[in-house]
Amino acid sequence: MSSPDTLARLEATIAARRSADPDSSYVARLNAKGLGKIAQKLGEEATETVIAALTEDRKALVGEAADLLFHLMVLLGAKDVALADVLSELDRREGMSGIAEKAARPKA
Numbered sequence: 574m575s576s577p578d579t580l581a582r583l584e585a586t587i588a589a590r591r592s593a594d595p596d597s598s599y600v601a602r603l604n605a606k607g608l609g610k611i612a613q614k615l616g617e618e619a620t621e622t623v624i625a626a627l628t629e630d631r632k633a634l635v636g637e638a639a640d641l642l643f644h645l646m647v648l649l650g651a652k653d654v655a656l657a658d659v660l661s662e663l664d665r666r667e668g669m670s671g672i673a674e675k676a677a678r679p680k681a
């Protein structure tokens with residue numbers, strides 16, 4: 574059943590599959606190709622999501638959004654960034670207006 578735990582379960586699955594046999598695991602195959610390939614796939618899935626939003630039906634958009642979230646989770650895993658850290662950052666922003674949040678960011 575889907576819930577906020579879905580992404581946490583996916584994070585654990587991705588961590589477990591990273592060192593699996595690339596012949597039997599897409600996660601392992603993608604990680605074996607390196608960070609550049611993972612980042613490229615994430616970019617492609619983002620583009621496909623945008624195209625689905627603009628030109629395709631709701632079902633197509635749901636599918637592309639799932640591909641996008643999955644590949645984001647693979648990228649975060651490859652960089653050792655925990656989902657909890659991303660969720661904490663979203664929690665920190667909760668209740669702030671987007672304009673106030675941007676103004677409070679450290680200047681680069």
Ligand SMILES: N=c1c2ncn([C@@H]3O[C@H](COP(=O)(O)OP(=O)(O)OP(=O)(O)O)[C@@H](O)[C@H]3O)c2ncn1[C@@H]1O[C@H](COP(=O)(O)O)[C@@H](O)[C@H]1O
Nearest residue numbers: 583586587590591593597598599600601602614639640643
């Ligand atoms: N959620 C997903 C998921 N979503 C999409 N995909 C795969 O992502 C790929 C994206 O499709 P593309 O056609 O763009 O890519 P491709 O042609 O296979 O790859 P390239 O040639 O572009 O490198 C497909 O192979 C999909 O099957 C996923 N693969 C795995 N998962 C999850 O990860 C778990 C572990 O998977 P394995 O590592 O394969 O065991 C699964 O049980 C699922 O929970």
